[in-house]
Amino acid sequence: MTRSAFISTVVLVLAGATAAIAAEQKIRISSFSTILTEVAQQVGGERVEVTAHVKPGVDPHDFDPKPSDMRAVAAADLVLLSAKHMEGYLARLKEATGAKGNVLEVGNALPSLKLTVQHGDHSHDGEDPHWWHSVRNIARATKLVRDELIRLRPADKAIFTASTSAYLAKLEALDKWVKTKVAELPRDKRKLVTNHDAFGYFAKEYGFTVMPIAGVSTNAQPGSKAVAELIVAIKTAGVKAVFSEDVSNPKVIQEITKETGAKFGGELLSDGLGRKGMTVEEMFKYNVTTIVDTLK
Ligand SMILES: [Zn+2]
Numbered sequence: 001m002t003r004s005a006f007i008s009t010v011v012l013v014l015a016g017a018t019a020a021i022a023a024e025q026k027i028r029i030s031s032f033s034t035i036l037t038e039v040a041q042q043v044g045g046e047r048v049e050v051t052a053h054v055k056p057g058v059d060p061h062d063f064d065p066k067p068s069d070m071r072a073v074a075a076a077d078l079v080l081l082s083a084k085h086m087e088g089y090l091a092r093l094k095e096a097t098g099a100k101g102n103v104l105e106v107g108n109a110l111p112s113l114k115l116t117v118q119h120g121d122h123s124h125d126g127e128d129p130h131w132w133h134s135v136r137n138i139a140r141a142t143k144l145v146r147d148e149l150i151r152l153r154p155a156d157k158a159i160f161t162a163s164t165s166a167y168l169a170k171l172e173a174l175d176k177w178v179k180t181k182v183a184e185l186p187r188d189k190r191k192l193v194t195n196h197d198a199f200g201y202f203a204k205e206y207g208f209t210v211m212p213i214a215g216v217s218t219n220a221q222p223g224s225k226a227v228a229e230l231i232v233a234i235k236t237a238g239v240k241a242v243f244s245e246d247v248s249n250p251k252v253i254q255e256i257t258k259e260t261g262a263k264f265g266g267e268l269l270s271d272g273l274g275r276k277g278m279t280v281e282e283m284f285k286y287n288v289t290t291i292v293d294t295l296k
Helices: 003-024 034-047 067-075 090-097 135-152 154-182 200-206 224-237 251-260 280-295
Strands: 027-031 048-052 078-081 103-105 114-119 122-127 191-194 209-212 241-245 263-268
Touching: 027 034, 027 067, 034 048, 034 078, 034 135, 034 154, 067 090, 078 090, 078 135, 090 103, 103 135, 135 154, 135 200, 154 200, 154 280, 191 224, 200 209, 209 224, 224 251, 241 251, 241 280, 251 263, 263 280
Parallel strands: 027 048, 027 078, 078 103, 191 209, 191 241, 241 263
Antiparallel strands: 114 122
């Protein structure tokens, strides 16, 4: 082998090794939303390593990151947040990521609904953070995550584009299913009473009226005056059932069902995926089936 041929061979081998390492290096994503964890996995596939900080069944309103969460965030290429003020620890997260600017506040790029937040005796208007109860919003979020992954790894644009299209097709089918199921319920029966006002986006998208018991936070306690007013409203509207949710205390619901004669319709999944392995599709099918079949 001549000297130049030897050098070319070495260069080729090194180039091959570098390409192999680059292909193996996954984009590290820190997700603070069970919904966005699924989205990131669906869009990124084998090219991403997603750390789910907020796990299924955990109340995201109460979540507080540990030092180990912060270390993962500091090492992440991308941090995914529900946003719309869900993460009270946002400033600490941004500090942990340094000046990398890799925090994607997904909810802040989506349309907003207002919500009245109750704090004991007084209330104020806030932003409803529960945007994922509209399938269309999850589709919007999926496109945002896709664009961010393409920005981080332009070489894999075709792969991210294809996986996004496949996931969007699934979401479209799910949206159709939701609309068909909801259509079983006459319009005047589409009234949703829950003890955690999390279904504003769902209501707007699928034609329901929400009759909230408490404010935005699962920590909020309804005042007895508010409960009394709601009891009158439920009786007047002839609402057949009231719902609870997966992560809060159902005491107030019990009081209302006793006073109104409405039955307890079951627990809804309001704050994300309810258990390990649950998918967005399963969450919607569970919620919508529970709501429609109980109010019929
Ligand atoms: Zn919530």
